[in-house]
Amino acid sequence: MNIYRFLHAPSIWTREQVEAWKPIVNAVHAKGGIFFCQIWHAGRVSKSGFQPDGQAPVSSTDKPISSQVEGMEFTPPRRLRTDEIPQIVNDFRIAARNAIEAGFDGVEIHGAHGFLIDQFMKDQVNNRTDQYGGSLENRCRFPLEIVEAIANEIGSDKVGIRLSPHVNYMESGDSDPEALGLYMVKSLNKYGIAYCHMVEPRMKIGAEHAKFSESLLPMRKAFNSTFIVAGGYDREDGNKAVEESRGDLVAYGRLFLANPDLPRRFELHAPLNKYNRETFYTHDPVVGYTDYPFLEDTA
Numbered sequence: 001m002n003i004y005r006f007l008h009a010p011s012i013w014t015r016e017q018v019e020a021w022k023p024i025v026n027a028v029h030a031k032g033g034i035f036f037c038q039i040w041h042a043g044r045v046s047k048s049g050f051q052p053d054g055q056a057p058v059s060s061t062d063k064p065i066s067s068q069v070e071g072m073e074f075t076p077p078r079r080l081r082t083d084e085i086p087q088i089v090n091d092f093r094i095a096a097r098n099a100i101e102a103g104f105d106g107v108e109i110h111g112a113h114g115f116l117i118d119q120f121m122k123d124q125v126n127n128r129t130d131q132y133g134g135s136l137e138n139r140c141r142f143p144l145e146i147v148e149a150i151a152n153e154i155g156s157d158k159v160g161i162r163l164s165p166h167v168n169y170m171e172s173g174d175s176d177p178e179a180l181g182l183y184m185v186k187s188l189n190k191y192g193i194a195y196c197h198m199v200e201p202r203m204k205i206g207a208e209h210a211k212f213s214e215s216l217l218p219m220r221k222a223f224n225s226t227f228i229v230a231g232g233y234d235r236e237d238g239n240k241a242v243e244e245s246r247g248d249l250v251a252y253g254r255l256f257l258a259n260p261d262l263p264r265r266f267e268l269h270a271p272l273n274k275y276n277r278e279t280f281y282t283h284d285p286v287v288g289y290t291d292y293p294f295l296e297d298t299a
Contacts, residue, residue, distance in 0.1 A: 008283035012037060012098045025103035036160060037099035038108040039092060043116030044077035045170050051075075058084075060120040060142075061127050065171050082130045085142060088116075093149040096159075106158035109146060112199055114170025117143045121165075121184070122174040136183050144187055151191050159193040160228075166201035166214055177201070178218060185223040196223050197251060200231030217246060235266045261294045270295055 011017050021037075028035045044059035051057055059077035080088065096107045111117035119125045120142040126133050132141055143161075151159050165174060165181035174180050185196055201214035220227045229247035238250035256262045258275035265272055279288025 012039070012095055012102060018098045018102045021099075021102035021104075029103070034105050035103075036106045036108045037102070037104040038110050038162070039095045039099065040110030041088065041091070041116040043119045045074060045115055047073065047075040049075075058088075059116065059125075060132065061125055063125065063127065079128070082132065085132060085145075089142070089145045089149050092146045093153045096150040096154050100154050100158065106160065106194060107150065107154070108160040108162055108197065109143070109150065110162050111143050112162045112164035112169075113167070114172035117146065118164065118170075118172045121180060122168075122172045124168070124173040124175065125171070136179060140180075140183055140187060143184070147188065147191055147193065151193060156192045157194055159191070160195040160197055161188065161193065162197040162199070162230075164199035164203070165219075167199055167204040178214065181216070181219040182222055185219045189222075189224045193225060195226035195228055195249075197228040197230060200229060203231040215246075220246060235269075257289070258292045260292060265295065268295075 012021060025035055042057065044057050044061070044063075044065060046057040048054045048056055056075055056078040058080045060080065062077060062079045064076035065074045092109070099107045109117070111121070114125075120132060121139050123139065126139050128134065128138075131138055133139060147159065147161060163181065163184060165177040165184070168174075181198070188196060196219075198216050198219060200216060216227075216229060220229075226248045228249045228251050229241055230251035230253065233241065233250050233252060234255070238252070241247050241250055252262060254275045254277075255272060257280075258273040259265055262272075264270070273292050275292075276288060282288060
């Protein structure tokens with residue numbers, strides 16, 4: 001999507017962007033990789049300087065993010081009118097179509113971490129009184145319309161979604177996260193999408209190995225397709241999650257960023273490179289993204 005939180009955020013909106021992705025996707029496929037494109041809309045997690053004509057960012061609400069997050073000040077948002085929401089849904093559909101044209105194997109809808117879709121789902125953000133606010137069913141209407149539009153456009157087998165019902169990133173929390181997560185996965189079942197990728201409750205406090213009373217297990221049991229868990233996993237914890245059927249797959253972010261050969265390191269019980277958080281989310285094409293060594297480089 002091309003409505004940014006970050007300057008220099010990669011997009012797949014214009015014809016030039018679609019063409020620019022093709023050699024990247026081809027390179028991944030040449031190595032035997034499967035490549036999904038994550039598509040998202042920042043919503044209120046943005047500022048006017050990143051918006052067309054300096055407008056306010058749009059959201060489910062006009063409530064601003066009250067504090068500075070990650071050292072960035074955000075512009076108070078404008079509440080989307082009811083009649084504007086179908087256009088946003090269509091924007092997601094177009095982005096998904098563009099991703100397939102660029103050669104991606106599928107798309108992951110980013111419905112987590114306080115971005116626009118999350119802003120509609122969470123009752124501590126969404127204060128609407130139309131058909132997109134109030135009840136759980138109304139708050140989930142927007143994300144499910146996006147899922148349906150994309151599934152109809154590219155096929156449900158090419159669609160995944162990332163959700164974080166328990167965490168309150170960017171001041172997007174919910175009063176009953178388990179009910180929210182369960183409603184979403186049960187609703188997703190009728191579309192037959194490829195997977196649901198869900199963030200562990202422990203990440204609400206950023207505690208990677210903390211014991212937490214809340215669990216993703218009810219959602220995992222209710223979802224009919226592949227269930228991916230994410231959030232602070234290491235090798236042993238990830239293997240245990242699969243062995244105990246808490247997830248079909250485990251996603252790794254920071255560890256994979258710092259260890260481009262992470263599966264091999266796990267297989268060999270090899271030591272891991274330490275990630276440098278200060279280089280996350282920068283636009284430098286090398287530092288922090290492609291400069292971590294492989295095992296053979298450290299021998």
